[in-house]
Amino acid sequence: MSFINYSSREINCKIVYYGPGLCGKTTNLQYVYAKTNPDAKGKMISLATETERTLFFDFLPLSLGEIRGFKTRFHLYTVPGQVFYDASRKLILKGVDGVVFVADSQIERMEANLESVENLRVNLAEHGYDLDRIPYVVQYNKRDLPNAATVDELRRLLNLRGVPDFEAVAPTGVGVFDTLKAVAKLVLQELKKGR
Amino acid sequence: MHPQMVMYEEEFQQVAGLCDRLTREANARCVFVIDKNGQLISASGDTGQLDTTSLASLTAGNIAATGGLAKLLGEKEFSILFHEGERDNLHISIVGGRVILVVIFDHRSSLGLVRLRVKKASEDLARVFDELARKAEQPGTQPTAFAEITDDDIDNLFSD
Ligand SMILES: Nc1nc2c(ncn2[C@@H]2O[C@H](COP(=O)(O)OP(=O)(O)OP(=O)(O)O)[C@@H](O)[C@H]2O)c(=O)[nH]1
Numbered sequence A: 001m002s003f004i005n006y007s008s009r010e011i012n013c014k015i016v017y018y019g020p021g022l023c024g025k026t027t028n029l030q031y032v033y034a035k036t037n038p039d040a041k042g043k044m045i046s047l048a049t050e051t052e053r054t055l056f057f058d059f060l061p062l063s064l065g066e067i068r069g070f071k072t073r074f075h076l077y078t079v080p081g082q083v084f085y086d087a088s089r090k091l092i093l094k095g096v097d098g099v100v101f102v103a104d105s106q107i108e109r110m111e112a113n114l115e116s117v118e119n120l121r122v123n124l125a126e127h128g129y130d131l132d133r134i135p136y137v138v139q140y141n142k143r144d145l146p147n148a149a150t151v152d153e154l155r156r157l158l159n160l161r162g163v164p165d166f167e168a169v170a171p172t173g174v175g176v177f178d179t180l181k182a183v184a185k186l187v188l189q190e191l192k193k194g195r
Numbered sequence B: 001m002h003p004q005m006v007m008y009e010e011e012f013q014q015v016a017g018l019c020d021r022l023t024r025e026a027n028a029r030c031v032f033v034i035d036k037n038g039q040l041i042s043a044s045g046d047t048g049q050l051d052t053t054s055l056a057s058l059t060a061g062n063i064a065a066t067g068g069l070a071k072l073l074g075e076k077e078f079s080i081l082f083h084e085g086e087r088d089n090l091h092i093s094i095v096g097g098r099v100i101l102v103v104i105f106d107h108r109s110s111l112g113l114v115r116l117r118v119k120k121a122s123e124d125l126a127r128v129f130d131e132l133a134r135k136a137e138q139p140g141t142q143p144t145a146f147a148e149i150t151d152d153d154i155d156n157l158f159s160d
């Protein structure tokens, strides 16, 4: 649920990075954080376990600039990917405006990817959202690994809707900003429609 | 189905005024109003060194987690949370089921005083947010500024 403040002339949107455990959601945010000007970002918060697995969420506030005199702010969140944190994942999706699904390209993670998309669909539905309608992009991460499946195969399994999709290597930033820009654009277009 | 939250100048000033009053009357260090999705709506008092954006997001996460716990126990929600620190204390409450009111106070105030003042302020704030919700539901009052943005406007945001 975007928040338009006519008084401070700000528009706030919430974007959630979803995907199976260890697929690289937190790494995406870390890269965005590292490469963004200090004046355009707030502090990155990571509620993580001692082994750096996301426990509740990561949070990164970004300012993208102005549209028609309104400051656009995006709040990026990641969910914890491990299966047993489902209750937390559900909470993070509340009020979401756009979703990035980060897939792990490794062949042996295909089932985990599929389960996670299904889990996303169910959890969105609990909040009254439809995965087939919400602003949504898919990222095929870990393209650098030798055991990565082909993009065609990933696309066939994970992007039936044909939304914008991107190949990525999150630690080096390949595809990270393309993914973010694409989802931000979809969110703003949705706002324009006035839903 | 998911109307966006909109804040207008008039209500914004009312909320800010109520926060200022609560800060004064409760002898608080500062007062925040935050929406349940973690966006800061209003801040008052000595907020200088505080990272208010982080505060808003963590508070909303806290409320969301506690709300999840409440559901597990068959409660509707826990409407008040209180965290006691060595220097500062945190009083968090849900207003009108819609927004979160945070009061930070130290030894110059007390839990009893904060509770009392929060109760009154909550009623007043709830009225403002009810009015906003009512406005948002009326057809034709939806803001139009965003209907006029073009694809170029959006593209320009990303041209760097
Ligand atoms: N080789 C390679 N490693 C990656 C890539 N992206 C992330 N990693 C590594 O994968 C591990 C897990 O990344 P995270 O970003 O923590 O994964 P996550 O999706 O946040 O995991 P959870 O918090 O458990 O849901 C880290 O060691 C990353 O460095 C990639 O594109 N290629």
Ligand SMILES: [Mg+2]
Pocket: A025, A026, A027, A053, A054, A078, A079, A080, A081
């Ligand atoms: Mg993580």
